[in-house]
Amino acid sequence: MKQLLYGVAYYFEYLPYDRIDKDISMMQDAGINVVRIGESTWSTYEPQDGLFDFTKLTYVLDKMKAAGMNVIVGTPTYAFPTWLAKKYPEVLVENNGQRKPYGARQIMDITSPVYRYYAERVIRHMLAVTAKYDNVIGYQIDNETKHYGTSSKNVQRGFVEAIKKKYDGDLDRLNHDFGLDYWSNRINAWEDFPSVNGTINGSLAGEFAKYQRQLVTDYLAWQARIVNEYKHEGQFITHNFDFEWRGYSFGIQPDVNHFAAANCLDVIGIDVYHPSQRQLTGAELSFAGDEARSIKMQNYLVLETQAQAFKTWTPYPGQLYQLAFSHVASGANMVEYWHWHSIHNSFETYWKGLLSHDFAPNPVYNEAKKVGRDFQRLSPKLVNLKINSRVAFVVDNESLTATSGNWMEFGIGKDKYNDVFRRLYDAFYRQNIRTDILNPATIDLSRYDLVVVPMLYVTDDQFLERLNDYVRQGGHVLYTFKDGVTDEHVKVRTCQQPGIISEAVGAHYEMFVDPNGEQLADRSGIFQDVDPTIDQWAELLISDGAKVLAGYDNHWKEYAAITENQYGQGMTWYLGCWANPAVIAKLVEHVCQQVGLVPNYDAHFPVIVKSGINEEQRQIDFIFNYSADEEQVTVPVKGTELLGGKTVAAGEQMTLQPWAVKIIEEQ
């Protein structure tokens, strides 16, 4: 990127009246230099089968071009026209034997040849039109694509073919790997393969979920191939990845393997939505940004984030400004709001944009003007920021799936994979330790001083052995309960748990229990004054040489709960129970001390510091106050505070207003 991009999603087609000139003028007042268009208005561009009408699209492109505005064009495939649903009901996704009704977006069967035919045709027609515009800087293929639970007969057929191929037709091996003798589920002939819809076998369900994620990867690659035929030199292809949705971006996306699906993209795009107002912590945009940045180890785009949004999110004064720089501090080269104007009908009427329904300036828009001005001014210093992390998280879709479904009856409990990931992640975030986020297939362990492996329940022997090697050669790993339990077929290992990594962990367990009132007992001084409650999961660890950092306090007091072990040149820690955030904070602090990870600022949440190296090779430190109180921070080096333009002395104490951001360019 040549500059920081500041953008909005713009839906000219949704406007109750044509006010594009006024809109562009208000955008430019706010320093907005890019709009995303087109990704949800297929029915406007192709009102009837084969009848194309791109006048609204070219009208917008012409206006934007005239105004010097950049445009990202979305392929319009994630919501499809009424006539297509009427003509070919099979384009509607079938989920567990139920076809979804027409109405919402993201209801297509992404594997349907009919859908593919029509989608390809409208993309080709659209791109033939947009190809003429040099203000188009890139394409977004589809939007927030997932598999939508597709399990129609053709998907089932494809799945069986894929698994048959994978197993070279060897059913005995399949039955063995998946444990299908259980409850008479054996498949003794390929033609007997039952629909996966009713399965209670976690191996089969996990394999099917993996196949469904592959369908998403294939679908995006197919769209990218089409777009590549049209895009010019210098235009990028991106996609708008989203995350597990719990009313906001909570954790790893269960239905897409971002790391695999990203292969067809030039640049990663994401949407990030998060609690705001009193509940704003910055943690969601940090984890999402860390993952986005790690996928290709390069800067990424925030294709969507909230402006006014919901009534619970409308930002307090200062928050919108602060948030724009939060994204940049994570490595974003673009911050784009969803969306420009609030919509006057339908589902997202109360998911508000930068403008309210009255299109008038308002406090949030006015704050965006400040962002735009400072983005423009500081773009040379903040664009293409290089970020180095010494810590990496290993995350894994398959472990997430395997620990979620009811084929894991009586698994961990009410908390799920992403709860575990986030509690660990947030501990590092709050202590200002920067992390990358990768998966077993993509991580280069040797880059990191510390690797964190939360609940890697499903994994093959090779990766666990790589982890052992990494530690042996001086690496550090922080493990949690349920690591290493099953092989890649979701079959529990028959060796002592936690399986292959026991060697590096220096401990094993024969049993695990629900704490049921049992509490943590400090054995090392680390957890002395910390709330000792634990819940949902407790492995009864037996040390084979590991140092016991904590144990249990009552019926299981002979067992260890948290251990530390020297192995070869490196060290491991094993968290054997679902400890509360205070315990995990202490553990992470201890681990970081042992590894020698010391943040450059002596600060912790609500003061968050993130650093990067800019194109001038200068270190940039972003300092955020995620609280409604004034906070103090000591700046460790001489530098310039870029937003205020003032020089800062080394050791100078700086006051942070509520919801403030400061940016120090170190000298």
Add this chain to the structure above:
Amino acid sequence: MKQLLYGVAYYFEYLPYDRIDKDISMMQDAGINVVRIGESTWSTYEPQDGLFDFTKLTYVLDKMKAAGMNVIVGTPTYAFPTWLAKKYPEVLVENNGQRKPYGARQIMDITSPVYRYYAERVIRHMLAVTAKYDNVIGYQIDNETKHYGTSSKNVQRGFVEAIKKKYDGDLDRLNHDFGLDYWSNRINAWEDFPSVNGTINGSLAGEFAKYQRQLVTDYLAWQARIVNEYKHEGQFITHNFDFEWRGYSFGIQPDVNHFAAANCLDVIGIDVYHPSQRQLTGAELSFAGDEARSIKMQNYLVLETQAQAFKTWTPYPGQLYQLAFSHVASGANMVEYWHWHSIHNSFETYWKGLLSHDFAPNPVYNEAKKVGRDFQRLSPKLVNLKINSRVAFVVDNESLTATSGNWMEFGIGKDKYNDVFRRLYDAFYRQNIRTDILNPATIDLSRYDLVVVPMLYVTDDQFLERLNDYVRQGGHVLYTFKDGVTDEHVKVRTCQQPGIISEAVGAHYEMFVDPNGEQLADRSGIFQDVDPTIDQWAELLISDGAKVLAGYDNHWKEYAAITENQYGQGMTWYLGCWANPAVIAKLVEHVCQQVGLVPNYDAHFPVIVKSGINEEQRQIDFIFNYSADEEQVTVPVKGTELLGGKTVAAGEQMTLQPWAVKIIEEQ
């Protein structure tokens, strides 16, 4: 009506043995002078297709006639025979593609021509029989009719035809009004019109809900036309309207437009069910009565209310007696229990009648005898009571629908339309200010000193301008948040909110938020010692001249929350946030003072006073103690307490026993 009616629903067909003579004798002991029969026993009257057997009906009619008892005959169409379901499954309503199974009542497709054919035939046969009885005083057509969510293919077809006609076939206008470009929902040809079942478009869903309510209106009009061919001079047609059901009659009926559906009726009938025992407040029967009375501005019938009913409702001693007069005080000319005897099998076994399953006298029956005696004695003084209200509520089915569905994602929150209506209504009720309840199509604003408009989210420009005119000419309006937001197509207005009424309100808002801990800040002294918590909704009001009565206390302190404005000759108040009942009580008290609405008794809940003018043009004051404690009240004028028969001096202090009622005839 010539007298107060006191009645029961009587199901001779359900009796385990014939005891009609004993029943009639016990009814007469209790002063019961009317029974409602016939509305749910089609299968008894037409045991096989075309084979009619009304012997049970005529047996009851003969017995009642001989005993001098009045009868209301229900058309037996709301529950249909097994043979009809077997022969023509299409009479079973189809809801979202699912046909309901046979078993319950109210499971028919009211639009089905087959159903209509059979229903008409049984009605005609039945009325040919009943026409001979002069003790039949009226007919109830069907029972608690609703549309039962009917969305079968023929309903969908009818809907599209209706909308096509309304729009003169102009799809562009429809797409524009309904915002169908959104998520590619555009309809570019009428034959592409998708089923509304899956829609996420609130405009379309609202239009469909309106169409479904019209089906109910049409259905009742059709039955009324048939009955009119048979009914004699002096017989009335009524219908048993019910209300939003939350385990009891809570608020406005979402599925029926009572004001429109009532056109075919001679007299309004309702069912009212409400909490009892410690939870009895009288508020439900008050709002239900106010609405019933307002529809035709005339007295109404309580066709169903509780006797023993559920175990949670079995009245404490005194309550049954008190409640009978509560209905009369709201303008009822009849109080009819559901039902005479408890049923020995099936669904409503534990929805008990006046008699228990043993048919013996019991405490509740014994209390009914007191009611019957006093109804008879005081009938000339209490029948046809005229009630004048200086305050009116404007309620609206379309606003209720639009603020309920998930097409309003992130709308107000857990509380819904009827919560807002009821919290406002109850504040007036508890301060003894009588209200009418009307809708935009039926209200004559000029009749009222004060109009209350809770959450009128959907409305056309004309009505809002009528409200402005009304204020300009001296009227008073109490508005709430979300008033005036969208036009009649559920499209948010593009002008400043609260839209057209901003002019009279003297304030506007650009943003709204969830309070999220923000509290009310008194700015006028009115709310000084009141719990300041608010929740779910807060508009950030900016005064354009209005007096700020309350604001917010923290992040949004520059904005107003409640305003008051002089406009023309009148005044408006605007409640911009979802305030708690204590705040609303203070606001209503303040508004009433400003308007000059002073109740004639200095009393408030739990002492409730309701007045009316009887046929002798005397003012009757009903005084209720809705509590388990003794209460005092000062009678402001000289009069006679009718129940006890004692004279009361002006200024006399009267003691009210727990759950007591007194009736003063003013002199």
Add this chain to the structure above:
Amino acid sequence: MKQLLYGVAYYFEYLPYDRIDKDISMMQDAGINVVRIGESTWSTYEPQDGLFDFTKLTYVLDKMKAAGMNVIVGTPTYAFPTWLAKKYPEVLVENNGQRKPYGARQIMDITSPVYRYYAERVIRHMLAVTAKYDNVIGYQIDNETKHYGTSSKNVQRGFVEAIKKKYDGDLDRLNHDFGLDYWSNRINAWEDFPSVNGTINGSLAGEFAKYQRQLVTDYLAWQARIVNEYKHEGQFITHNFDFEWRGYSFGIQPDVNHFAAANCLDVIGIDVYHPSQRQLTGAELSFAGDEARSIKMQNYLVLETQAQAFKTWTPYPGQLYQLAFSHVASGANMVEYWHWHSIHNSFETYWKGLLSHDFAPNPVYNEAKKVGRDFQRLSPKLVNLKINSRVAFVVDNESLTATSGNWMEFGIGKDKYNDVFRRLYDAFYRQNIRTDILNPATIDLSRYDLVVVPMLYVTDDQFLERLNDYVRQGGHVLYTFKDGVTDEHVKVRTCQQPGIISEAVGAHYEMFVDPNGEQLADRSGIFQDVDPTIDQWAELLISDGAKVLAGYDNHWKEYAAITENQYGQGMTWYLGCWANPAVIAKLVEHVCQQVGLVPNYDAHFPVIVKSGINEEQRQIDFIFNYSADEEQVTVPVKGTELLGGKTVAAGEQMTLQPWAVKIIEEQ
């Protein structure tokens, strides 16, 4: 039985590798002398239609025989092969019009002729193989059989035929008994009989539930007939009955009439699962054992109970040992764990066995070794224990059904039949009063000093009259609210409640209410210092001579709540409201005093004492401490403590460690 059996379910087919020799050796180390095999691996034994392969079965049988291990063989019918589902989808049970998908166990239509054909064939082939093994001591037919809600068309047809036969085709009588005039549900021709799926009529629903339970009885009898053709002299037929499942064995099984279904069995088998760790009370295995023992008045088998099981159940040290003897103390001749080894794939991965997934010895396995050793040693003294109860509970499937469904809208409330049964049962259990559990069809009243009849809502006149006779002749009955309300057609009696038993109860009621804050008022001194709260149900009792033990305290203070009555030579007690456990404990204590039921040990929960007579005609007393604290108990007679082998003097005080068991052989 010749000895105490100690067993495990063993799934050789599920093993990830062949380790049978090691398994058998570890079993023998633990004193395990029986394995249950075969009941869920049809697809292994018949991999394709008609192709049988019992090599895995014979391999296990041969190994077990060689090791001198007993085997119980299960017919493999409760989980069926993929090929059968693919070929004949109609074998999948249809529930409310929805066919279950393939995957889980217990998804077959037990009435399907296709299913019956294939099941019979595989049973015959299997038994032809197993018949050769003399180490097979018995057969388990199917497993935890229920009707799975089967309501397919053929079931509906069978039901109508059965009811037509029962009523000799007399529809008028049916309509009358079932109250079908209500809501037009009358059936005027047999061919109009609607599907029961949608019914709101409790009489019809109850009749259908009874019919479904009969299907289970028929199905088991059919399997028993087949097995009988193959089994040898000395081999038994059993079945694994289970109980109402609320995450554990909570109460009477709603879907099976154990008393009827057991007719085809030689010996009763059950599975018992129960809370453990801090939540272990022993109550579940006690009630389940009491029922199992009562069915045939003989010793029974625990075919399944928990080893490690779930994380919430993994036993504390001592509990597994204690529990094994708890079963024996209830009359079990076998304790068999589910299961030997934890499973490595699929649904029950975390329902762990005696061994963890690593097959290594662990603390639970090590404790089993202690059990096995002592079972072997003490078998002659503990096997075939005779147990005599002077108290019996009467339980009833039909009352359970009738008080559960939504055709009982506004019935008792959140608590259901089994809550009432268990609260009463547990009171006796905690006071160390042994009970039998029978139903109206099987109980011989004359055997008992006291009969407890919780919520016998549905019953014919004859049984109520038998109860009156029993009291008249000197018996004692403890009744509860809702006893005797309806006849056998779930039709509420028209006489005074509680109907026919009022005579013996000496009281009646006209009304019942929800307590809604009303509390119990002591009238006898029995309930003086007890929490007086009651909830959900309160009958307003009027004494006709009965002594009032407790009444109500506020609005209903003139009524009785608990009564006692002398009738003939006997006595009755009537509990008219849903009292809390403390009240019920006092009532039970009082009743037992009056009846003269005094336990031989002066102890109560958490110290539980159970006694029986062994084959040497010696009395054996089991003493359990179900708590984490040390407890004391005085041994009333001279004897020997068998586990420790020490003599105990009469009056000696014994200390019980947490979760301990002692066994005294009286001298």
